[in-house]
Amino acid sequence: MTNREKIKQEALKLFAEFGYHQTSVRMIAKNVGIRESAIYNHFPSKKDLFLELVHDGKKRVQAASYINEEMLELLNNPELFFTQFIDKVIEVWTKLEERMFTKMMIQAKFNSSVEFDLTLNDLFAGISNILEIVFEELRNYGYIKDYDNELLSEQFLAPLVVLKFRFLINNFFDKEQVLNYARKHASFFWEQIKL
Amino acid sequence: MTNREKIKQEALKLFAEFGYHQTSVRMIAKNVGIRESAIYNHFPSKKDLFLELVHDGKKRVQAASYINEEMLELLNNPELFFTQFIDKVIEVWTKLEERMFTKMMIQAKFNSSVEFDLTLNDLFAGISNILEIVFEELRNYGYIKDYDNELLSEQFLAPLVVLKFRFLINNFFDKEQVLNYARKHASFFWEQIKL
DNA sequence: GTCTATAAGGAGATAGAC
DNA sequence: GTCTATCTCCTTATAGAC
Numbered sequence: 001m002t003n004r005e006k007i008k009q010e011a012l013k014l015f016a017e018f019g020y021h022q023t024s025v026r027m028i029a030k031n032v033g034i035r036e037s038a039i040y041n042h043f044p045s046k047k048d049l050f051l052e053l054v055h056d057g058k059k060r061v062q063a064a065s066y067i068n069e070e071m072l073e074l075l076n077n078p079e080l081f082f083t084q085f086i087d088k089v090i091e092v093w094t095k096l097e098e099r100m101f102t103k104m105m106i107q108a109k110f111n112s113s114v115e116f117d118l119t120l121n122d123l124f125a126g127i128s129n130i131l132e133i134v135f136e137e138l139r140n141y142g143y144i145k146d147y148d149n150e151l152l153s154e155q156f157l158a159p160l161v162v163l164k165f166r167f168l169i170n171n172f173f174d175k176e177q178v179l180n181y182a183r184k185h186a187s188f189f190w191e192q193i194k195l
Numbered sequence: 196m197t198n199r200e201k202i203k204q205e206a207l208k209l210f211a212e213f214g215y216h217q218t219s220v221r222m223i224a225k226n227v228g229i230r231e232s233a234i235y236n237h238f239p240s241k242k243d244l245f246l247e248l249v250h251d252g253k254k255r256v257q258a259a260s261y262i263n264e265e266m267l268e269l270l271n272n273p274e275l276f277f278t279q280f281i282d283k284v285i286e287v288w289t290k291l292e293e294r295m296f297t298k299m300m301i302q303a304k305f306n307s308s309v310e311f312d313l314t315l316n317d318l319f320a321g322i323s324n325i326l327e328i329v330f331e332e333l334r335n336y337g338y339i340k341d342y343d344n345e346l347l348s349e350q351f352l353a354p355l356v357v358l359k360f361r362f363l364i365n366n367f368f369d370k371e372q373v374l375n376y377a378r379k380h381a382s383f384f385w386e387q388i389k390l
Numbered sequence: 391g392t393c394t395a396t397a398a399g400g401a402g403a404t405a406g407a408c
Numbered sequence: 409g410t411c412t413a414t415c416t417c418c419t420t421a422t423a424g425a426c
Contacts, residue, residue: 003391019306021217024419038392040421107305109364110298111214120364151383158353165360169304169315188346192387198409219401232404233410241402 004042006032012053016100017171019107020050020114047114054116057101061123064092067130075137078144079190085134086160086186089127090179093164103168124161128153144193152193159185199237201227207248211295212366214302215245215309242309249311252296256318259287262325270332273339274385280329281355281381284322285374288359298363319356323348339388347388354380 001009010031014023025046029036043049066088074081092098102123108114131153138144144152163181167173196204205226209218220241224231238244261283269276287293297318303309326348333339339347358376362368 017306018308019214019216021214022306022308025421026419034391035393036420037394037422041391046420103305107302110302110305111217112212112366113214113217120361147383151379154354154357155380155383158357159349162349162353162356166315171307184346185350188342188350220403221401229409230411231402232412235403236409 003032003034003038007039007042007049008053008056011049012097012100012104015050015053015107016103019111020104021111050108050114051116053101053104054118057105058118058122060097060101061126064098064126066092066127075134076141078138078194079187081134082186082190083183086182087179089160090175090182094173094175094178099168102164106165106168124157127157131156143195145195147193156186156189198227198229198233202234202237202244203248203251206244207292207295207299210245210248210302211298214306215299216306245303245309246311248296248299249313252300253313253317255292255296256321259293259321261287261322270329271336273333273389274382276329277381277385278378281377282374284355285370285377289368289370289373294363297359301360301363319352322352326351338390340390342388351381351384 007028011023011028014027014031017023025039026036028049029039032039039049043052066085071081071084071088074084093102105118105123106120108116109120132149135144135147135149135152139146160182163178163185167178202223206218206223209222209226212218220234221231223244224234227234234244238247261280266276266279266283269279288297300313300318301315303311304315327344330339330342330344330347334341355377358373358380362373
């Protein structure tokens, strides 16, 4: 791993834990094992380093896949589909890099310090889009009651978003516990909307 | 208004907007119209000032009432009850002081900088407790399906929490729009759980 | 590419006059 | 209680040797 990559890795870790402003270039350098000034050989400024992390994370978030071919074929068994979908979402969300990125993003969003081109909605857009397609299909099959796709998507997602925020803040989570919680909510949701 | 009160007012405003660390004692003093050193006549340190704001906010949150006698009598008309309950919650949540305090809290919680004695759950404990009582009553009356009170409470609350986070981040909201969104979700929720 | 040294400025906090 | 002046430390960033 090059020093440039190490810098990005440590920066993400520290930005996520302490926030952008509370993380100094000195801290990043120390964690990498180089001097502060060496960082400026790779990035013109602290802000540019941050923006590159945002850019990387944005691409990763947009590329994240919460669904595959096999799962789409499970749509005729919605309960099973949702179980697998939830597992996939939690699997992606609990990856260390994803957690650090989201935490860094949310902190930056809350205090209007650094401007950057990624909204909170962008973080959940991938899942929302899939959900709306899924509900459309389920409705066509006559499996669910007739509600607005967007409303259904928000209702399904909200408890998961709250769950995610909670474990990001606590900086600790038991993956099994998170999974159980998410499955319970998905199961409740399905019970409500099924025909 | 005394200078001490002014200091607290401006500090809350700035901590909410920029976060604890990104707000300097100098900024607070400037907004009040005094010199930095004068602040130390009222508070031994920046941290103490912050902790006093947390203490005040905590008391306010714990004292917040989302329900009254008349509303409890509406429990035999749950749909109307939930409409009024939602209106009350949004009314409390959209108050300037409440918004600033919550935003300050969440920022402080996300970057584990200052330690203080208030969890994110505390912020929503008041509403959760009422909801669990409400669901207990509604079940006794035979109005709703038999689900765990805690699960129902979380499902009801989650979309509202997400809504709150969203408008805190955007720092702007149209109260009518927020109300419509909240009512729509409450109405959906009621449709699902009613017998 | 990394180092040492340093600049320039902002931070929290204090001393002492009024 | 507020002021001016100041201390000490930490910040981002740069210059120039190796």
